[in-house]
Amino acid sequence: MENKEKTLVHDATICTGCMRCMTTCSTYNFGSTSFTKSRIQIVRHEGHALTRMDEVDELIFQPMICQQCDKPRCQEFCPAHAIDRNPKTNAMVINYDRCIGCRMCMAVCPFGAMRYDTKRHKVFKCELCEGDPQCVKLCPQEALQFLSKDVANSPKINALSQRLIEAQRSPEVEVKTNVGA
Amino acid sequence: MLVPNGYAGKVVYIDLTKPEAKVVTTDRFFKDYNIDPRLWLGGDGFIAKVLWKDITKSIDPLSPENEVVIATGPWTGTAAPQSGRAMLGCVSPETTGYSSGSLGWYFPAMLKYAGYDVVIVRGKAAKPTYVFIDDDEITFHDASKLWGKETGETTKALRAACGERFDGEVRVLTIAPAAENLVLYSPPCGDGTSCPGRSGGGTVMASKNLKAIAVRGTGEIPIYDPKGLVDASYRAVKKFQEEEPTLKIWKEEGGTTDLSVTAQWPMTGHNLGVNRAKADVPHLRNAGCLNCHAPCYHWLQLKGGKYNGLRQLGGHMTYITTSLRNLGFEEFDDWIYYERLTQELGLDPASFSMAFSYAVDLFMKGILTTETTDGLVLRRADGELVWEVARRVAHRQGKFGNLLADGVAKMAKALGPEAEAIMPQTVKDKPSIQRDSKLQALMWSFGALTNPRGGDWLRVHNVWELAFLPENRDTYPKFIGMTNLELYKICTERLDMPIELKKKIFGDPPVTDANWVKNTNGKALFTVWTENFVALFNDLVTCMFGAATQFMMVGFGPTTYAENLNKVTGWGVTYDELMKVGERTLTLQRLFNYRNKGWDIKQDKFQDKAAYEPGTVGIYRNKIVPWEQILKEYYELRGWTPQGIPTKAKLHELKLDDAADELKLTV
Amino acid sequence: MKVKVDCQFFLLHLTDDHMEVDVEGNTVKECLDQLVAKYPKVKKWLYREDGEVANYIDIFVNLESTFPNQLNDPVKDGDVIYIVMMHTAG
DSSP states (O other): OTTOOEEEEEOTTTOOOOOHHHHHHHHHHHSEEOSTTOSSEEEEEOOSOOOOTTOOOOOEEEEEOOOOOSSOHHHHHOTTOOEEEOTTTOOEEEOTTTOOOOOHHHHHOTTOOOEEETTTTEEEOOOGGGGOOHHHHHOTTOOEEEEEGGGTTHHHHHHHHHHHHHHHTOHHHHHHHSTTO | OOSOTTSOSEEEEEETTTTEEEEEEHHHHHHHTTOOHHHHOSHHHHHHHHHHHHOOSOOOTTSTTOOEEEEOOTTTTSSSSSOOOEEEEEEOTTTSSEEEEEEOTTHHHHHHHHTEEEEEEESOOSSOEEEEEETTEEEEEEOTTTTTOOHHHHHHHHHHHTTOSSTTSSEEEEOOHHHHTTOTTOOOEETTTBOOTTSOHHHHHHHTTEEEEEEEOOOOEEOSSHHHHHHHHHHHHHHHHHHOTTHHHHHHHSSTTOHHHHSOOOOBSOOHHHHHHTSSSOOTTOBOSTTOSSOOBEEEEOOSSTTTTOEEEEOOHHHHHHHHHHHOOOBHHHHHHHHHHHHHHTOOHHHHHHHHHHHHHHHHTTSSOTTTTTTOOOOSSOHHHHHHHHHHHHTTOHHHHHHHHTHHHHHHHHHOHHHHTTOOSEETTEEOSSSOOTTSOHHHHHHHHHOTTOSOSTTTOOGGGTTOOOTTOOSHHHHTTOOHHHHHHHHHHHSSSOHHHHHHHHTTTTOOSHHHHHSOTTHHHHHHHHHHHHHHHHHHTOOSTTBTTTTSTTOBOHHHHHHHHHHHHOOOOOHHHHHHHHHHHHHHHHHHHHHHHOOSGGGSSOOSOOSSOOOOOSSSOSSOOOHHHHHHHHHHHHTBOTTSOBOHHHHHHTTOHHHHHHTTOOO | OEEEEEOTTTOGGGTTTOSEEEEEOSBHHHHHHHHHHHOGGGHHHHBOTTSSBOTTEEEEETTEEOTTTGGGOBOOTTOEEEEEEOOOOO
16 A cells, blocks of 8 residues: 555664664665765664673664654755655655755754765755665664554564563462462 | 775875874775785785785784784675675784784774775884774874773773764774783774684784774765665575575574574573573674674673673674683583673683693693692683683783793693693694594584684684584574485585586585585585685675575575675676685785795694594594595695695786796796 | 593593593493493583483594494494584684
8 A cells, every 4th residue: 555654663672783774775875885874873872881790781773764754844944945745655855956055954853864965065864765765675684664654663562562471471470370279 | 997986995004103194095005015906805815915015024923013904895884795894914923924813893894984995004103002093084092091901991991082972983993901911812802892803913903002993984985886786785685584594593593603502502501592682672683793684793691690790792602612612611601701701801712712721731631730820720610710810811920821821832832742742733833713623524624724824714614514413413404494414405506606516526416415424525625615715705805604605504605795796896706706816815825824934734734643643524424534635635626736835827827926926936 | 341432522621631531331322321420410411311412422433433323333442432522613
């Protein structure tokens, strides 16, 4: 069904932090491979410590990406009216014929999703690859999925529910509930 | 164009003596070192060319004349599969010959995004120094406050000192106390987790007073056919995921690392999968290097037990192998702690555990006594003892710490003929990774003889003979729901090798079965092919976990490498051309050792004096074959003289005439 | 038959550091059972629970593999049984 509004959904317990989404995005959309030229950014909290036992730290990979807001501030604040909704994909896309490079969109985006390329002198953002996001396609773990917004939280709910079920299966609980058996 | 697509475009020559960082274009580097990139690619190929030109005779590896060469390749940092790796090379402190090792995680990619294909470090700094490569700006910094710090602390402090603006922006390659104290087998560590383990590169960095290299890169790597590369990369991994029989093990267990699962080793305690699931934020499919679809870094959190709270990113197999075989550890937690400790201190886990294991042998025989062990009573399977000894070795404390810090070969020499008589397996003064491997698969044990860096089989690493066990064994064929014969039928069919070659190795029709394992037919040829193949992926640079004949039975072969490389560079390389690249690199490494050290057939032997004649074939064998016979066949196949020296004709074939001329070869 | 069992490859921590252990028996199994009797901790590394040789172990007699008979192979005076573990690394 073509016109469903879809969004990127990420599972941090499956993501391996391989950054293939980023190398793919930059290569596909820019023609060269780079981290800075990727529209999807994986924030790598690698626990700089990774050392002493008394230090608390974690390994977390978290994607930050354009949310394709329903009320996009980038569009609202663009003085050149250069940002528009693609009706087919629902993505906000930049019209480079109109863009004046003021970077107001960068200033007002709450998610830091608007980026700037100093070589080409252009802002850029995720435009969902014409509706077939390559980051999703190339993710080797399927940690990144492209789901209808209606069901975007379902994998998360499902995963949490599984863990709750596991907790209820613990022997201690069973003994208590089988009184007299 | 002068610099092909896929290359970052610059090379930096760092002279620590001055100090000076001279940046040249990569095509200038090609001219300086007479490199046609299509013949050498990068990685080990570039290292071989650099060392060939810059170090023309035997040197003291700890002198300023030595170099540390970090070489990426056109594959590194791109959208090609498993693009996170680089090679680090030098003259080995342990063997005094050629050495290199592979490192991954994110330092290599970041180096390319900063704009550099190769870093060459020369000379010696006046005091502890770190170099910060910040895109175009390269600066030298006082590392006195960092000197003495272990790996994790150094990593953290360095990122802060470089003004990291967001997590993961700055990548570091650091050395630790063992290197600083010139333990002969100390590797550097990338980002606190990925080390070129057997390179000895940390020791060489330390001899130059180089504590670390930090890099931040915001640039991009030009690609010839970007959408074509994304497509080729996608198809390569998809095919792999559909066809690789052992993928289940990688997905669920993070590789064949956890032998308690795939081979039911009776380890005690919580296994890797459990410790991985227990992490506060678990990574159920592991974490991995750039663009890797078979990630092997387990994020472990030990809860309870004697190392309660320890977090470790690793769980790599070398540590379980050396832990069990050389140290007698049967508990998971000890293995994980061993990994953490050796990374923190900067010790090659293989060389150290072999030295320790050897020391216990010597103690049991009375060749070492509590006088010479500084009072320590040596025994096996004692974690606390191993930790204590590791620290003493890393800090060269006392007679005993110093003895082991020099490694197995020098220990034997220092202690005399009685000690030499019971040396563990050693080649070219570098110990293997386990006490003995001669009674095992032919290609693996043989590979230790011909590896230019000595000691181990990691330059052949062909698993074909290894998993072949009787059908009633619960090892990984059974784990993935197949019999050995079924697995090997698929593997033999899908192996990326021309059919004519397959017939020579596996018979006509090509079959891998218990009979194949039992004879020597084709084994020398398979060794030659695999060594060339390993040299190829160490030139690209890409990862062995994903390559055919390594742990992935039908992983990527030269065809896949050619397809992706051609999208990156636009060259149109062929399978044969790429295999020749590997052969060329390996041959130059061989010549380097011959020219500088005079090494030939005399060094292609086991220095340990095991009573038995090694040379058996596979795990099941019915006849002992002397090494000399296989070596002879190997030399013939390689086009080398009976003394093990590449012939003029072979060098001409490989476009190495200049090397032949330099050596004034007559044959 | 008087036979030696060579334990040097990975079992030293379980055999009180004896590289070679003297045993007697007519078959490989009888000899290994004696080894286990002397050093019980070796058992779990040598045998699976169903009594078969463990999954990653190869048994040699005088440097020849005992596959396929393995435990039932006969031994004679002066033979040496090697217990070897398959390669692993990475």
